[in-house]
Amino acid sequence: MQQTSTRTVDRALDILLCFNRNEPTLTLSQIAQRVRLPKSTVHRLLATLERKGFLRRIEEDGSYRLGWKLLELGFSVLEQTDLPRQVVPYMQRLVSEYRETVDFGILDGNTVLYLQVIESPQRVKISSAPGQRLPLFCTATGKAFLAFLPDAQVKEILRTGRRKYTEYTTTDIPTILEQLRVTRERGFAVSEQEYEIGINAVAAPILDVNRYPVAVMAIVGPTYRMTPERMLELGAVLRATTDEIAREAGLTLQPARSA
DSSP states (O other), X not given: OXXXXXXXXXXHHHHHTTOOSSOOEEOHHHHHHHHTOOHHHHHHHHHHHHHTTSEEEOTTTOOEEEOHHHHHHHHHHHHHSSHHHXXXXXXXXXXXXXXSEEEEEEEETTEEEEEEEEOOSSSSOOOOOTTOEEESTTSHHHXXXXXXXXXXXXXXHHTXXXXXXXXXXXXXXXXXXXHHHHHHHHXXXXXXXSSSTTEEEEEEEEEOTTOOEEEEEEEEEETTTSOHHHHHHHHHHHHHHHHHXXXXXXOOOSOOOOO
């Protein structure tokens, strides 16, 4: 019985390992071919993995993709690693040099979860705290995540609701997707009063070797200091900083993005 259970676990893990960034969705036939098992066996395993949240079946064509449970486990691992502590000296350096609030967050379901916040030393500053959650589609940190997530995951997140927080909040999906395209090209995202009036922000992702956004660092401040021109300047600084963090943390083997 134990040997049979072990074999079942091995097969289930082999199925999960079939998926990658280049092939985020696979059909039953493709999976069966790769793990070299009968379709009937694979179908039973897929049903169990789907029920537990490790896989998700796409209704339109019956194919499968990785489920939210894996993402949840992945970020649980991240919270237990040294990365949230490793970024603190970088955050302190940015606050000291640019005198604005700097925060560090991860993706948690359909929200940004902030793990570290170092506030600006200036009298007028943006106050936030670790544990705070914000939406993805209208914040700089959220858009920095979305720009580098798989397309299917982005579409699902955007379907979950896009509330109008301010008069500047963009809820139109084509417009948001265009913002994400620009973010991918330049390596950082901006938000101009989209979540809260009077507050602008710029954010850059910490990417792993597959260019997956492990975490995001952002600089936030009042609009009169965080002008569009200054956000472009700070975006380039953040982009270089997150590249440096990724190299130090051993997340990437790729050369740094050019400035």
